[in-house]
Amino acid sequence: MALSREQLAQRVAQELQDGYYVNLGIGIPTLVANYVPKGIEVMLQSENGLLGMGQFPTDDEVDADLINAGKQTVTMATGASLFDSAESFAMIRGGHVDLTVLGAFEVDCQGNIASYMIPGKLIKGMGGAMDLVAGADNIIVTMTHASKHGESKLLAECTLPLTGKGCIKKVLTDLAFLEIKEGKFHLLERAPGVSVDEIVKLTAGELVVPDNVPEMTFS
Amino acid sequence: MSGFNKVVESYEEAMSGLEDGMTIIAGGFGLCGNPENLIKEIKKKGTKGLTIVSNNCGTTNHGLGILLHDKQVKKMVASYVGENEEFERQMMSGELEVELTPQGTLAEKMRAAGAGIPAFFTATGYGTPVAEGKETREINGRHYILEESIKGDFAIVKAWKADTYGNLVFRKTARNFNPMAATAGKITVVEVEEIVQPGELDPDHIHTPGIYVDRVIKGNFEKVIEQRTTRPSA
Secondary structure: OOOHHHHHHHHHHHOOOOOOOEEEEEOOHHHHHHOOOOOOOOOEEOOOOEEEEEEOOHHHHHOOOOOOOOOEEEEEEEEEEEEOOOHHHHHHHHOOOOOOOOOOOOOEEOOEEOOOOEEOOOOOOOOOOHHHHHHHEEEEEEEEOOOOOOOEEEEEOOOOOEEEEEOOOOEOOOEEEEEEEOEEEEEEEEEEOOHHHHHHHHOOOOOOOOOOOOOOOOO | OOOOOOOOHHHHOOOOOOOOOEEEEEEEEEOOOOOOOHHHHHHHHOOOEEEEEOOOOOOOOHHHHHHHHHHOEEEEEEEEOOOOOHHHHHHHHOOOOEEEEHHHHHHHHHHHOOOOEEEEEEEOOOOOOHHHHOOOOEEEEEEEEEEEEOOEEEEEEEEEEEEOOOOEEEHHHHHHHHHHHHOOOEEEEEEEEEEEEEOOHHHHHHEHHHOOOOOOEEEOOOOOOOOOOOOOOO
């Protein structure tokens, strides 16, 4: 079975470490906040100017001056700090964020990512994504492995305009967890009940499959 | 005006001198911390052929989006322009020129302009459409592109409080691009929720010193929330 959105978030959350500053992109990455492992502390960075993002507010707590990068109302966690956009991107571009999680339309085995534009169809802009992928060392891309029509999104070469070049090393799809190195995808884990053959079939870029590919485990 | 007193009494006065074809730098992240009344004044004024530099272009009916109704905007420089149908329509039909700019690069372009830095190298956008036509350089094994700063004929800013000298304090995430925008305008206009006397703001807590600010006006704010998201009360 392909992973659900919630399971994707749970698997990413397993990569969190105590003391991490983390930037979560819009969509599935946002859900990761719900699965921070017990006993560790992480602080969420929101690129519109908040380090230490808390949960959503109750009706009484809603404040138009306090939103996240998805423009949703939020609260501040204890120990939060507020700052302007240049400061926020100094954190991001200066490599101070420990983990970045974001979505993508396509990735390829050179570590390129396309996530912000489909020419002629979807032109919304890159927001902070280009800064995040250029500035972070530790990035996890969450995405579906293939389109609804079975076309792979893990390619030999991205076809859409790039968000970043040679910057992606880890990809979590609904079928597999993969690493990108030396110009190839390397299969690390597979979703429970998903066969290696199925992953091979839906991966267009060169894929290295080790003898043993463990299934992901969820507690 | 006398001495350092920057306070103006009307929005008309606040935006006086704005002419067709000028460049305006605007603070705000979506509708959060956007100078909503200064934008309404620009709409009322009917100034045309504007280049607007701001993270977003508001929504269809709020914020900078309202300047699209009468086609006042010639060019938009922004990082994210979703959630605005009229914007999309004008962009696709070619009526509106759009320069998509990474958010951090946009903030830095404003900051640099205000600091007298004409251009800077950044890794952001290298190897992407953003790099097209730009100078590149390899420094210590990494590739960078040269991005130019952006100065505005006007900067329009929303702050929480100002004193009459134009010292500013912002509130929560409504700060966003506002402090950088404030430094990057030839004329910087700030609207605030409260104006106090000099000395009432703790000098240690001033986010933007008054030297960057030319005009201050007190306004009433609608503060539209784009994505009201809540959890149940316990």
